[in-house]
Amino acid sequence: MLELKNITKTFNLGTINEKHALNGIDLTLNDGDFVTVIGGNGAGKSTMLNAIAGVWPVDSGSIIIDGTDVTGLPDFRRAPYIGRVFQDPMTGTAATMEIQENLALAARRGRRRGLTWGVTADEKEMYREKLKILDLGLEDRMTAKVGLLSGGQRQALTLLMATLRKPKILLLDEHTAALDPKTAEKVLNATETVVKKDNLTTLMVTHNMKDAIAHGNRLIMMNEGKVILDIKGEEKKHLTVENLLHQFELISGEEFANDKALLS
Amino acid sequence: MSAAAYFQSLNGLDLLGRLPAAIAQGLFWGVMALGVYITFRLLDVADLSVDGTFATGSAVTAMLILKGVNPWVAILVAFLAGLAAGAVTGLLHTKLGIPAILAGILTQYALYSINLAIMGFKANTAVNAKSTLVISGLSIPRSIVVLLIFVAALIAVLYWFFGTEVGSALRATGCNQQMAKAQGININSMKLLGLALSNAIVALAGGLSAQYSGFADVNSGRGSIVIGLAAVIIGETIGEAIFKKHLNFAGRLIFVVVGGIIYYIVYTIVLWLKLDSNMMKMFTAIIVAIFLAVPYLRGQSRSSFRRAGKNSASGEGK
Numbered sequence: 001m002l003e004l005k006n007i008t009k010t011f012n013l014g015t016i017n018e019k020h021a022l023n024g025i026d027l028t029l030n031d032g033d034f035v036t037v038i039g040g041n042g043a044g045k046s047t048m049l050n051a052i053a054g055v056w057p058v059d060s061g062s063i064i065i066d067g068t069d070v071t072g073l074p075d076f077r078r079a080p081y082i083g084r085v086f087q088d089p090m091t092g093t094a095a096t097m098e099i100q101e102n103l104a105l106a107a108r109r110g111r112r113r114g115l116t117w118g119v120t121a122d123e124k125e126m127y128r129e130k131l132k133i134l135d136l137g138l139e140d141r142m143t144a145k146v147g148l149l150s151g152g153q154r155q156a157l158t159l160l161m162a163t164l165r166k167p168k169i170l171l172l173d174e175h176t177a178a179l180d181p182k183t184a185e186k187v188l189n190a191t192e193t194v195v196k197k198d199n200l201t202t203l204m205v206t207h208n209m210k211d212a213i214a215h216g217n218r219l220i221m222m223n224e225g226k227v228i229l230d231i232k233g234e235e236k237k238h239l240t241v242e243n244l245l246h247q248f249e250l251i252s253g254e255e256f257a258n259d260k261a262l263l264s
Numbered sequence: 265m266s267a268a269a270y271f272q273s274l275n276g277l278d279l280l281g282r283l284p285a286a287i288a289q290g291l292f293w294g295v296m297a298l299g300v301y302i303t304f305r306l307l308d309v310a311d312l313s314v315d316g317t318f319a320t321g322s323a324v325t326a327m328l329i330l331k332g333v334n335p336w337v338a339i340l341v342a343f344l345a346g347l348a349a350g351a352v353t354g355l356l357h358t359k360l361g362i363p364a365i366l367a368g369i370l371t372q373y374a375l376y377s378i379n380l381a382i383m384g385f386k387a388n389t390a391v392n393a394k395s396t397l398v399i400s401g402l403s404i405p406r407s408i409v410v411l412l413i414f415v416a417a418l419i420a421v422l423y424w425f426f427g428t429e430v431g432s433a434l435r436a437t438g439c440n441q442q443m444a445k446a447q448g449i450n451i452n453s454m455k456l457l458g459l460a461l462s463n464a465i466v467a468l469a470g471g472l473s474a475q476y477s478g479f480a481d482v483n484s485g486r487g488s489i490v491i492g493l494a495a496v497i498i499g500e501t502i503g504e505a506i507f508k509k510h511l512n513f514a515g516r517l518i519f520v521v522v523g524g525i526i527y528y529i530v531y532t533i534v535l536w537l538k539l540d541s542n543m544m545k546m547f548t549a550i551i552v553a554i555f556l557a558v559p560y561l562r563g564q565s566r567s568s569f570r571r572a573g574k575n576s577a578s579g580e581g582k
Contacts, residue, residue, distance in 0.1 A: 053446075075445045075446070076444075076445045076448050076449055076450050076451070077448070079445070079446060079447060079448030079449075080448055082446075084446045086442070090440075091440070091442050091443065092442075092443055092446065093440070093443055094435070094436045094439040094440045094443050094444075095439060095440065096435075096439045097432075097435060097436065097439060101432060104432065105432060105433065105436050105443075105444075105447045105449075106447055108429060108447070108448075109446075109447045109448045110448045111448075113429035113430050113432075113433050113449075114428070114429055114430065115425075115428045115429070115430060116428060116429060117427060117428060117429075118427050118428055118429050118431065118432035119432075161447075162446075
């Protein structure tokens with residue numbers, strides 16, 4: 001479903017801030033893989049997701065989604081394949097527009113937009129049903145401006161928007177990190193539900209090792225712009241945090257440097 | 265002149281007599297303000313090209329009417345000229361990476377020469393028409409009726425357009441570019457479209473202005489961005505004061521035009537009070553500055569370091 005072949009990306013080339021963010025990433029996701037991504041600070045987790053989404057062009061390598069080479073396409077032209085939820089709850093929705101308008105924009109992801117009405121009556125019914133699943137009472141506030149919602153509500157809405165049209169790949173970039181623990185759990189459960197329901201191929205970056213172990217069928221660990229650990233199947237089911245930290249130290253020869261991950 | 269003599273010299277009936285002209289002017293400046301609204305509020309860009317495109321609209325309309333073209337056709341061509349000029353600003357911004365505000369200034373600056381060229385390198389031109397003009401300062405009541413219908417139609421079209429898929433995509437671009445891109449929206453195309461449409465409407469207003477006043481002047485657009493902003497802000501403030509949160513999009517557009525009318529009524533009163541009309545630009549700037557500052561200052565009054573300091577000193581919250 002997703003193939004990354006030897007992706008490299010260097011920021012600020014030739015300056016004192018030069019940073020080799022991605023150092024030859026090779027990764028293949030099968031259809032329906034739910035992969036959690038962990039790693040220390042600056043390991044390249046978000047950078048990898050941005051490379052897939054097409055936020056900027058990569059320096060070398062290929063990105064292939066469902067057989068299509070998208071390496072040369074900017075983000076808005078990759079949008080037909082990709083659903084995204086960002087770390088900042090403000091990023092994924094348009095605050096000054098209504099809930100139903102936001103959903104209608106997402107329903108047209110990757111389609112030609114014309115001069116027909118932006119939100120049709122049939123759609124509204126469908127959105128009402130979908131919003132009910134989130135169980136946040138949003139189905140009764142469809143004409144409310146998204147700016148009036150809480151961070152958790154906005155994040156849940158973004159998740160719904162990202163999956164409204166089934167994406168080839170769902171990118172979740174620490175999408176619960178900015179939420180309080182209770183809300184984070186709710187959003188994470190909602191994530192689990194939608195991913196399972198549509199059998200979505202998913203990449204979820206998280207700083208929480210327990211979450212990374214509890215969710216998905218596969219776990220990858222990154223360090224210095226590379227995938228250093230790839231655990232799937234039965235082995236993934238029996239993982240523990242201690243076990244994971246131990247493996248990290250064995251491979252990288254250093255201690256795991258992410259306070260957030262260790263404390264939570 | 266003593267104060268008593270000054271007040272005696274003011275004639276209330278005279279002011280009343282001037283109001284229809286103020287309303288007519290306010291209406292076509294309201295059209296201009298609708299153009300400004302598209303960039304300023306929906307696209308979140310301060311576009312300064314409008315100072316140039318307003319005069320372009322005037323110049324094109326005046327020259328076409330002189331050539332015997334139907335006045336309605338003339339403003340349609342003015343609309344297209346504005347569309348092209350706005351597209352230039354859009355291309356400078358999106359294709360060449362020039363900040364929007366600078367792109368607008370560049371276009372506006374270039375348009376001064378172009379507008380002169382349109383008018384045969386004369387600074388102004390009288391509008392002499394054989395056929396009936398769309399509006400004219402010589403028949404104000406008729407002009408007001410025509411303008412009211414025209415404005416209603418324009419608002420209806422804008423309301424429809426911004427409700428369509430493309431219009432929604434444009435609004436999303438103005439609100440949150442990252443979100444728009446994630447939904448597959450080409451934000452550069454949307455900016456280009458918004459800037460072109462905005463300037464087209466402004467040029468249309470310029471064409472109406474030339475017909476109303478009976479002449480086109482290369483300087484007629486100077487400062488029009490500020491008048492447009494004044495109309496937008498005055499209109500929104502009044503609309504929100506009356507309708508609170510129930511002010512919908514159509515209501516907003518209507519109040520933008522109302523803002524234009526109020527601006528010209530105030531302008532007329534300033535003239536009637538025999539204040540120097542040359543000072544009007546300064547008054548306008550002050551009004552716009554105040555209205556732009558109000559939301560910020562309101563936020564400050566709720567939470568500021570000064571207040572926090574005072575609270576701390578007085579022992580509150582301990």
